Amino acid sequence: MEALIHIDKLNLYYGAFHALKNVTLTIPEKAITAFIGPSGCGKSTLLRTLNRMNDMIPGTRIEGGISIGGTEIYSNEVDVETLRKKVGMVFQQPNPFPKSIYDNVAYGPRLHGTTNKKELDEIVETSLKSAVLWEEVKDHLKRSAFGLSGGQQQRLCIARALAVNPNILLMDEATSALDPISTLKIEELAQELKDKYTIVMVTHNMHQAARVSNQTVFFLNGEVIEYSDTEKLFSNPTDQRTEDYISGRFG
Amino acid sequence: MNIFQDANRKQIADRRRTDWLLHILFVVATSIGVIALCALIIDILIDGISRLQPDLFTNFPSRKADGSGMKSALVGTIYMLLIMAPVSFIFGVGAAIYLEEYAKKGRFTRLIQLNISTLAGVPSIVYGILGLALFVRLLALDRSLIAGALTMTLLVLPIIIVSAQEAIRAVPKSRRDASFALGATKWQTVSRSVMPSALPGVLTGVILAMSRAIGETAPLVMIGALTYVAFLPNGITDSFTVIPIQVYNWLSKPQLEFKELAASGIIVLLVLLLLMNFSAILLRNKYQKNV
Numbered sequence: 001m002e003a004l005i006h007i008d009k010l011n012l013y014y015g016a017f018h019a020l021k022n023v024t025l026t027i028p029e030k031a032i033t034a035f036i037g038p039s040g041c042g043k044s045t046l047l048r049t050l051n052r053m054n055d056m057i058p059g060t061r062i063e064g065g066i067s068i069g070g071t072e073i074y075s076n077e078v079d080v081e082t083l084r085k086k087v088g089m090v091f092q093q094p095n096p097f098p099k100s101i102y103d104n105v106a107y108g109p110r111l112h113g114t115t116n117k118k119e120l121d122e123i124v125e126t127s128l129k130s131a132v133l134w135e136e137v138k139d140h141l142k143r144s145a146f147g148l149s150g151g152q153q154q155r156l157c158i159a160r161a162l163a164v165n166p167n168i169l170l171m172d173e174a175t176s177a178l179d180p181i182s183t184l185k186i187e188e189l190a191q192e193l194k195d196k197y198t199i200v201m202v203t204h205n206m207h208q209a210a211r212v213s214n215q216t217v218f219f220l221n222g223e224v225i226e227y228s229d230t231e232k233l234f235s236n237p238t239d240q241r242t243e244d245y246i247s248g249r250f251g
Numbered sequence: 252m253n254i255f256q257d258a259n260r261k262q263i264a265d266r267r268r269t270d271w272l273l274h275i276l277f278v279v280a281t282s283i284g285v286i287a288l289c290a291l292i293i294d295i296l297i298d299g300i301s302r303l304q305p306d307l308f309t310n311f312p313s314r315k316a317d318g319s320g321m322k323s324a325l326v327g328t329i330y331m332l333l334i335m336a337p338v339s340f341i342f343g344v345g346a347a348i349y350l351e352e353y354a355k356k357g358r359f360t361r362l363i364q365l366n367i368s369t370l371a372g373v374p375s376i377v378y379g380i381l382g383l384a385l386f387v388r389l390l391a392l393d394r395s396l397i398a399g400a401l402t403m404t405l406l407v408l409p410i411i412i413v414s415a416q417e418a419i420r421a422v423p424k425s426r427r428d429a430s431f432a433l434g435a436t437k438w439q440t441v442s443r444s445v446m447p448s449a450l451p452g453v454l455t456g457v458i459l460a461m462s463r464a465i466g467e468t469a470p471l472v473m474i475g476a477l478t479y480v481a482f483l484p485n486g487i488t489d490s491f492t493v494i495p496i497q498v499y500n501w502l503s504k505p506q507l508e509f510k511e512l513a514a515s516g517i518i519v520l521l522v523l524l525l526l527m528n529f530s531a532i533l534l535r536n537k538y539q540k541n542v
């Protein structure tokens with residue numbers, strides 16, 4: 001697997017607080033990478049550096065570099081809107097807009113200048129199909145997204161992210177607010193999507209990481225302790241702290 | 252075994268009595284307000300109901316009470332609303348968007364914020380003085396419709412800014428994040444995600460501010476609009492009158508008939524206020540259902 005994202009000696013500070021310490025990591029293309037580790041260890045923070053959502057948190061300072069497909073994303077040539085179009089994000093709580101299902105999915109394409117009705121129709125349909133939601137909603141696209149169940153809303157948010165044609169999909173504990181069946185559906189969906197997209201997911205559920213990911217990264221207190229093939233990390237970790245964590249001794 | 256045997260009956264009785272006494276006290280406190288309002292409305296209705304004739308709306312004020320109307324005042328109030336509403340909406344909501352979404356949350360912003368909150372409580376006559384100096388004198392608008400409307404705009408602006416800010420702040424952060432994460436710029440996020448959610452709340456604030464403005468007299472008296480106007484303004488630089496000013500005029504006459512006219516003018520004003528507040532409530536309810 002080819003590496004798509006290179007993170008090189010990344011340090012991130014929230015004011016005086018050193019949240020990410022010298023993180024060096026590569027993330028393979030068209031595969032699922034899972035971030036695991038106890039709560040507060042910096043998983044979400046690292047995820048948010050990949051689409052620069054941290055830029056909006058006042059007092060955040062960053063050192064080191066991240067390149068995606070060879071482009072340094074914190075350089076001046078990169079405009080953050082284009083970056084976020086290429087690096088989609090799904091949040092912990094499903095957060096649809098108070099708009100119709102159709103308008104939710106069409107929100108992104110419209111931002112980037114698609115106004116043609118037929119084109120939008122097509123994007124909405126393919127995105128909803130990719131998110132395995134089309135069959136459930138195709139007859140009432142004009143209904144409010146708030147009428148959907150939590151699991152459906154989360155798949156709608158995935159469809160919304162896919163609608164702007166990203167290469168990378170970031171998922172920050174995207175299933176932790178969902179019931180087990182909806183969780184399973186999202187996990188299956190992630191498996192399907194990895195053929196076309198590079199997926200980075202944060203999970204506090206080790207079993208989820210073991211079930212769905214190809215590569216797993218273990219974090220502790222803002223540091224990457226270890227990362228490798230998921231299978232290897234769970235069966236044969238090299239660091240004692242990783243072993244302690246995956247065997248449930250803390251966290 | 253009786254599990255209730257150690258209950259202290261006397262202490263319980265005392266507590267119950269305190270509870271009961273306070274209950275009565277609160278009912279009385281509420282009643283005083285309601286009774287005062289009812290008495291006021293009934294008193295005004297008794298005085299003014301006989302004058303609520305078509306004449307009141309179609310005739311201009313005149314020296315004789317019979318056949319005297321408040322056409323110019325009613326139209327003046329409506330014209331003032333038509334100028335005030337869009338102007339205060341644009342500036343008020345603009346300022347609120349700036350303060351909530353664009354301004355850096357530093358000391359300077361906090362200072363502005365404090366100022367606006369304070370301005371919302373400044374006596375209305377002070378705005379009259381400002382309007383007199385700024386619009387009537389400096390811009391030489393005289394005591395015109397536009398001068399009056401702009402003075403009133405200044406008066407309601409802080410109220411609108413504060414309520415619009417609250418409406419904007421109430422939009423969950425997750426909705427902004429969703430928009431930004433799709434590659435939206437700040438303005439796209441504000442206009443397509445934040446404002447549609449905040450708009451009903453913003454409009455409610457605007458309507459309530461308007462209903463405050465149409466009942467205000469002091470600032471208009473201050474800019475010299477306390478005049479006898481028996482014609483409709485033809486343009487924004489014509490002189491004008493509004494309902495509360497007309498009521499004030501009628502009240503200052505000694506004859507009983509004019510007191511009745513004043514009462515009927517108050518009824519019209521009250522109905523207008525009621526309608527506006529009612530539409531604000533409707534908006535708010537609709538909003539709560541949608542979110």
Ligand SMILES: Nc1ncnc2c1ncn2[C@@H]1O[C@H](COP(=O)(O)OP(=O)(O)O)[C@@H](O)[C@H]1O
Nearest residue numbers: 014017019038039040041042043044045046057
């Ligand atoms: N906006 C912020 N400002 C200051 N500190 C923050 C902020 N966000 C997160 N942190 C801190 O950074 C650390 C890592 O947080 P986070 O990345 O959310 O952890 P995780 O996702 O692994 O639970 C935590 O100690 C948290 O308190």
Ligand SMILES: [Mg+2]
Nearest residue numbers: 043044045202
């Ligand atoms: Mg997190």
